[in-house]
Amino acid sequence: xxxxxxxxxxxxxxxxxxxxxxxxxxxxxxxxxxxxxxxxxxxxxxxxxxxxxxxxxxxxxxxxxxxxxxxxxxxxxxxxxxxxxxxxxxxxxxxxxxxxxxxxxxxxxxxxxxxxxxxxxxxxxxxxxxxxxxxxxxxxxxxxxxxxxxxxxxxxxxxxxxxxxxxxxxxxxxxxxxxxxxxxxxxxxxxxxxxxxxxxxxxxxxxxxxxxxxxxxxxxxxxxxxxxxxxxxxxxxxxxxxxxxxxxxxxxxxxxxxxxxxxxxxxxxxxxxxxxxxxxxxxxxxxxxxxxxxxxxx
Amino acid sequence: xxxxxxxxxxxxxxxxxxxxxxxxxxxxxxxxxxxxxxxxxxxxxxxxxxxxxxxxxxxxxxxxxxxxxxxxxxxxxxxxxxxxxxxxxxxxxxxxxxxxxxxxxxxxxxxxxxxxxxxxxxxxxxxxxxxxxxxxxxxxxxxxxxxxxxxxxxxxxxxxxxxxxxxxxxxxxxxxxxxxxxxxxxxxxxxxxxxxxxxxxxxxxxxxxxxxxxxxxxxxxxxxxxxxxxxxxxxxxxxxxxxxxxxxxxxxxxxxxxxxxxxxxxxxxxxxxxxxxxxxx
Numbered sequence: 092x093x094x095x096x097x098x099x100x101x102x103x104x105x106x107x108x109x110x111x112x113x114x115x116x117x118x119x120x121x122x123x124x125x126x127x128x129x130x131x132x133x134x135x136x137x138x139x140x141x142x143x144x145x146x147x148x149x150x151x152x153x154x155x156x157x158x159x160x161x162x163x164x165x166x167x168x169x170x171x172x173x174x175x176x177x178x179x180x181x182x183x184x185x186x187x188x189x190x191x192x193x194x195x196x197x198x199x200x201x202x203x204x205x206x207x208x209x210x211x212x213x214x215x216x217x218x219x220x221x222x223x224x225x226x227x228x229x230x231x232x233x234x235x236x237x238x239x240x241x242x243x244x245x246x247x248x249x250x251x252x253x254x255x256x257x258x259x260x261x262x263x264x265x266x267x268x269x270x271x272x273x274x275x276x277x278x279x280x281x282x283x284x285x286x287x288x289x290x291x292x293x294x295x296x297x298x299x300x301x302x303x304x305x306x307x308x309x310x311x312x313x314x315x316x317x318x319x320x321x322x323x324x325x326x327x328x329x330x331x332x333x334x335x336x337x338x339x340x341x342x343x344x345x346x347x348x349x350x351x352x353x354x355x356x357x358x359x360x361x362x363x364x365x366x367x368x369x370x371x372x373x374x375x376x377x378x379x380x381x382x383x384x385x386x387x388x389x
Numbered sequence: 390x391x392x393x394x395x396x397x398x399x400x401x402x403x404x405x406x407x408x409x410x411x412x413x414x415x416x417x418x419x420x421x422x423x424x425x426x427x428x429x430x431x432x433x434x435x436x437x438x439x440x441x442x443x444x445x446x447x448x449x450x451x452x453x454x455x456x457x458x459x460x461x462x463x464x465x466x467x468x469x470x471x472x473x474x475x476x477x478x479x480x481x482x483x484x485x486x487x488x489x490x491x492x493x494x495x496x497x498x499x500x501x502x503x504x505x506x507x508x509x510x511x512x513x514x515x516x517x518x519x520x521x522x523x524x525x526x527x528x529x530x531x532x533x534x535x536x537x538x539x540x541x542x543x544x545x546x547x548x549x550x551x552x553x554x555x556x557x558x559x560x561x562x563x564x565x566x567x568x569x570x571x572x573x574x575x576x577x578x579x580x581x582x583x584x585x586x587x588x589x590x591x592x593x594x595x596x597x598x599x600x601x602x603x604x605x606x607x608x609x610x611x612x613x614x615x616x617x618x619x620x621x622x623x624x625x626x627x628x629x630x631x632x633x634x635x636x637x638x639x640x641x642x643x644x645x646x647x648x649x650x651x652x653x654x655x656x657x658x659x660x661x662x663x664x665x666x667x668x669x670x
Contacts, residue, residue: 106572107491110483111499117543118499122506125517141516185404188397201653202405204660205412208652210601212618213645216625217411220418220638226431227414234430261408269660318508325603329622346512351608356516363512374508 126367133360141356150361160362163340166252167369170341171320173256174263178316179309181260182267187297189268190275200272204265211262215329218258219245245331248338255330255339259323267312274308275301310377317373321366342366419443419639426634442635446643450636452623453612459640462620466600466647468531469616473538474595478588481543485550486576490562500547507544515608522609529611537605542598546591553587554580586658593655597648617644 133151136144154160185203189196206214221227224243232240244254278301286296302309324343331339342362350359414431419442421435429436448458455461488496518537519528527533557580565575606616615623621644625637652659 104491104493107487107493107496110487110491110572111493111496113480113539114484114488114503114543114547115499117540118502118506120521121514121518121540122502122509125514125521126509128517129513141520185401188401191397193394193397193401199401199405202408205649205652206408208597208648208659209645210603210618210648212601212603212622213641216621216637216641217415219625220634221411221414221431226426226634231430231432261411265408321510322512325618328603329626332626343510343512346515347604347608350516359512359516363510363515366510367513370508370510374505378505 129360130364130367133357133364135357135360137356137360139354139356146357150357151365154358154361154365157358159337159340160342160345162337163342163345166339166341167320167323169252170256170259170323171317173253174259174320175313175316177256177260178264178267179312181264182312183271183302185264185268186271186275189272200269203268206262207265209262211323211325212329214258214262215255215326215331218254218261219330222254222257246335248335251331251335251339255327258330259326262326263316263319267316270308270312270315271305274305277308278304310380314373314377318370321369342369415638415642419446419635419642421635423633423635442633442639443643445633446624446636446640450624450640452615452620452627455612459617459620459624459643462615462617463643465531465610465614465620466617469534469538469606470596470599472531473535473542473599474592476535477539477542477546477595478591480539481546481591482550482581482584482588483576484543485547485552486554486580487572488547488551489554489557490559490575490580491572500551503544503547511541511604515604519608529609529614531610531614534605534609534614534616537609538595538599538602541605542595545594549587549591549594550584553584557583589655589658590661593651593659596651600647 132141132143134145134147135142136146136149189199193199209217222243222245224230224241224246229240229242232242244250244257282300282304283296286300291300322343323341324347327333327339327341327344333340333344343366346359346363346366349355349362417433417435418426418431420438420440421429422437422439422441425436446458447460449456450458487493488500518540522528522533522536525533527536561579562575565579570578600616601618602616603618603622606619610616610619621640624640
């Protein structure tokens with residue numbers, strides 16, 4: 092517009108810069124600034140209020156000596172691994188089934204996906220009810236004549252996290268199915284034809300040709316599931332509130348409870364920094380593969 | 390029907406039951422009276438249909454000292470939702486437009502930070518944000534929560550809009566500039582009218598995401614302003630008194646209703662929205 096006047100560098104493209112102010116503030120103040128603030132304060136003696144009194148790794152030592160934190164980590168690991176495996180497995184299988192040119196595809200897809208529209212709070216409460224031994228599945232099976240049948244995951248410390256997993260899979264697998272289905276639809280028809288001509292059985296075509304071709308979809312899905320797992324919080328709050336006892340605690344709940352209930356900020360900061368570290372362990376290799384690899388071609 | 394088809398439809402049918410069962414149980418439980426629930430089977434249809442649990446859940450269920458039901462949480466959620474959706478989309482769309490068409494030095498760096506920031510667990514940032522909001526006088530106010538939703542919606546929305554605006558042919562943009570249109574002129578007269586579908590996707594994404602939020606609601610508001618999800622959890626998981634399962638189920642359905650309606654109305658667009666939103670992680 093005013094190019095021939097050659098204005099000062101800073102004022103060029105002024106409107107765009109103004110429009111980008113919220114983004115710059117979010118990126119620098121919230122994502123970089125607030126994270127750095129929390130990481131720094133995880134090395135301090137902060138209790139009721141944040142202080143800058145340095146105590147080195149004390150908070151982390153205390154964190155890792157807490158039984159509750161260890162259980163949280165263990166639960167996260169169990170929940171994470173199983174939810175990763177089953178989400179991928181169920182999601183892919185449902186997608187493959189829907190991809191067989193079946194009738195009512197839209198109906199089935201609607202049924203599998205609707206739980207994803209619901210919040211984790213709603214999901215947790217529904218499954219609290221379905222898994223309630225006095226009313227839910229256990230009672231039904233007992234009423235059918237199996238008097239000794241026991242299925243009460245939410246009241247059994249040993250298996251409570253699997254009860255949470257059940258609900259989590261119910262809510263999230265529909266999304267994975269959708270992503271997988273989009274991936275399957277992106278595969279060239281000719282590949283299927285060629286495989287059929289060569290007489291390769293269907294399962295082999297999936298395993299040896301289609302799945303390797305869908306590698307980018309799998310990687311994206313993997314990152315999505317992994318990033319969601321670390322944040323799991325509402326589901327546990329609604330379904331079990333960490334119980335029975337502390338058997339279904341998760342790291343995100345530890346952070347919230349220590350920051351806003353137990354008035355022990357330092358522990359909350361240290362725990363949240365550990366959560367960040369967990370994400371980085373997943374994210375850095377992915378970013379490296381995704382973006383580091385591409386640079387070679389450019 | 391061939392054996393193969395029976396297998397496929399059989400499997401899909403059985404899996405459908407797993408997905409539909411909880412919804413079915415919720416709906417029928419909410420229509421039963423308490424005596425019937427204690428005696429009967431959760432899967433049995435109600436002998437006598439009653440809407441009382443729904444009325445109670447909406448207008449007189451108690452959370453702590455307030456006994457005006459979920460209607461309070463519903464209104465709060467609406468008051469949070471409307472400005473959050475509008476402001477976050479407005480800011481992100483203008484931002485995405487600036488990134489796509491008015492590139493300036495440093496833009497890519499901030500954008501990269503923004504996208505990677507989407508993967509940082511919220512727990513790392515929640516406390517410093519409390520301090521920031523307190524300094525601004527917005528802590529526990531609805532305005533503060535709107536700001537938080539705008540901030541955390543920004544990565545995915547900006548990405549969505551940037552990618553969409555990049556796909557619009559550049560000739561259009563250049564022609565408009567030759568005709569003397571400026572930054573805002575092009576945005577309002579050309580980009581906005583051309584990108585209604587992406588705005589719909591963004592709205593779907595934000596409405597479901599913000600409505601379903603629990604963490605920010607519980608941290609950045611106080612009991613009077615609690616959104617519906619927080620209030621629902623307080624009603625259902627309160628330890629006092631006899632558990633009224635029918636009221637709880639009615640309350641749960643009421644809370645899930647808004648995103649469910651969005652889901653059933655929007656159909657294919659919803660899938661597009663979540664596929665994009667999933668990156669939010």
